Amino acid sequence: MPRKPKPDVRQTILAAAIGLFAEKGYRAATVRELCARAGGVNVSAVNYYFGGKEKLYAEVLRRLLDGLQAGARPAPPADGRPPAPQEALRAFVAGYCRMLYGGGRVGADLCRIFAREMVDPSPFLDELAQRQLRPATLELLDFLRPFLGTDPSPELVRDAAAFAIGAMTYFAYNGEAFRRIFPDHPGPGAAWEAMAERAGAFIAGGLARLAPAEPGEERS
Secondary structure (H helix, E strand, O other), rough: OOOOOOOOOHHHHHHHHHHHHHHHHHHOHHHHHHHHHHOOOOOOOHHHHHHHHHHHHHHHHHHHHHHHHOOOOOOOOOOOOOOOHHHHHHHHHHHHHHHHOOHHHHHHHHHHHHHHHHHHOOOOOOHHHHHHHHHHHHHHHHHHHHOOOOOOOHHHHHHHHHHHHHHHHHHHHHHHHHHHHHOOOOOOHHHHHHHHHHHHHHHHHHHHHHHOOOOOOOOO
């Protein structure tokens, strides 16, 4: 009979860690419970594959931030031509929302971990913010700047980026309250494409409104 392939212990531990850290947070999660969730692997396996709980958690955060950065980079068009600005914005929002809400249980768990970091930062957030979050945010500022008119102020670009991120990440931070307020909503995992379309329209309208009026232009 053909042999069953051996499970990838490293990936098994990592998958269990994502779920456990999402549920309990970095500080409350224990290596022993993690190994039990990973199918009873030896507690020494965490040290062997990751160098301990601390480095395992840092790896989970790194993967989360890698996903955020990937979501913020739309795929280039097949014909090689740069997309129109509004199309580029729509693709950016769709990719970001797909990453946040279209990844099933793992994606939801990663969102919960990041939400925990915002209210109870771990010792690893500072380094990861400088290494990954800050560069990704600066890329986002460069992407949004052309939507805000000629030579927009740094403060305007910064705040516009924050508003855009807020529109896309609302459900990642407020999903449980939203589900209780609107119990008939199918949830972001099932409706992320429609949500992304509406978020894109909302963000595009906001950017257009924030951009200073051109000479002779009237706004209602």
